[in-house]
Each structure stands twice: as C-alpha cells, then as structure tokens.
Amino acid sequence: MVNLNSNKLVILSGATGFIGSSLLKKLEKHYENILLVGQENKTINNKFLQCTPENLKIHLMGTEKEIYFYHLATHYSKDIKEKNKIFQANVTFGRKIVTELKKYNLVKIIYTNTMFTFYPQTKDYFYTVTKNQFSEIINNEFDLKNIISEIYLDNTFGIGDNRDKILNLIAKAAMKNDKSPILQKDTYLNLCFVEDVTNCLIKELKKVNTVSRITSSFDYNLDSIYKFLSNFHQEGIASHEIILKKKSSLASNEKIPSLNQDFKETNFNENLLKFYGAFNSPAPS
Secondary structure, three states: OOOOOOOEEEEEEOOOOHHHHHHHHHHHHHOOOEEEEOOOOEEEOOOEEEEOHHHHHHHHOOOOOEEEEEEOOOOOOOOHHHHHHHHHHHHHHHHHHHHHHOOOOEEEEEEEEEHHHHOOOOOOOHHHHHHHHHHHHHHHHOOOHHHEEEEEEOEEEOOOOOOOOHHHHHHHHHHOOOOOOOOOOOOEEEEEEHHHHHHHHHHHHHOOOEEEEEOOOEEEEHHHHHHHHHHHHHHOOOOHHHOOEEEOHHHHOOOOOOEOOOOOOOOHHHHHHHHHHHHOOOOOO
C-alpha cells in the first residue's frame, strides 16, 4: 500500500469515465491530495474538486508539491461527424493540461494509449491516430519522455460499465432471453477486468518511465460468452466450460510493448459473473 504523503498531488483526468472512476476509488485510499480535471468546474462524488484546464493555475498557484498526472480522459467514436470532438478530447484537452502542469513540479505522467494501434483493422481509426498524436506531443514536442509511463490498454469490462460496448449488448441479450448479437460466431476479443487494470495503474506512480501494455493472456470467444451468460440467466448455473478462449493473438507480435510486470489477472469467469450480476440488478432508487 502506498502511504499517504502530503507532499504529493495526484491529478486525474477522465475521473467520470469507466476506468477513471474505478481508479479514483483506489487513489482516495492512498492519497490525500487529489485534484480532478474535466470539461467543467464541479464537485465529483460530493468530495473531489474538478476544474477545467483553464482554471488549473488557480488551484496550483504557489504549490511546491510533487505532481503526478494520470491522463485517462478520452473520447471514442467511429462516426466521422465527431472528428472535431475526438480531436478536442484526445489532443487539445491533454495539451492544455500538460502545458500548465509543466510550470510546476511535475514529476510523473501516466498516459493510457490504445492497443488499437497494433490491430490492422483499427490502427487507422481517427481515434487511434489522435491517441498516438498526443503521445508524440508529450514525448517529443514537450520532451517529457523521462517522466512518462505510457500504458496501452485493450478492451475492458466490469461493474458499472455503461458504455455502448459489445459485452453490454451480450449481457442485455442474455438478460432478455434474446438471440445472440454476435453474427460471426468465431469472433474473439481480448478482455480485461477493470479492477485488475486499475490495480496495476495505481502502482505506476512509483515507477520510472516505462512503455507497457495491459492485456489479457487470452482472447475470448464472444458467442460463447453469450451462451455462458444466457445459461446462467436461465438455469442459475455457471457452466464454466462453455467459454471458449485461445492464446492472445498479441503474443506473437514482436512490435507491441511488453506486458506490464505489475498486471495480475484474476479469474475471468468469476469477473464476468460479477459484471453480469451488477448489470442485471435494478438501479437503486
């Protein structure tokens, strides 16, 4: 466990997102000085102050604290009409933050990039291009490579995931006894449980600059996940042998970053049931 340290200030962007909100819960257990950066000035969870990049200087004025910056804020879309929104979120927003933070005692940046960079079918997405454009900015234009941990993430899932993702569509179909939304039955996907991801991310504050990835050792068959959840929904029995998996296709790619040494995977099937159990529970009134 990281000891509370009043000389450290942890700044987090993307705190209202799926991964960011999970990370924030862990950060507050370890650090007493946390500042959030977002698109508007407000209070998050009735306790955390969020400011815009333009207002950062107000909150940092005169500080001598060591600043650790987690940059998780991002916007994903394949809609060509959202190109400007994607660019503003993935490039301009982060540039504004780092431009201000450089004026202070900035000692660490943890930036989450995308594994889409290494898949032929997604490497040219505008989303992917902008994620790598920001990487270029902080590493080379700002010349901060000596304080950056750049971590490539693949698909994630977990409790509280409300994103329009394929696993959510699968869970909805199983819950409603609808047919599988997976048209190509041999479709496999690399999936990581969000708690495993954020357990790894929080350890990055104590590391020197690194480039790594957080990915599962396996790719999971999506149609078999549907069958697993559908069977569990109808019978109340978790037939673990239903889920098909194969060694990750990333394992043979020598061009990708090495696996983060602190990433520890917990049981996929159990995590899937946690996700589905929360997904299937009525929202509190």
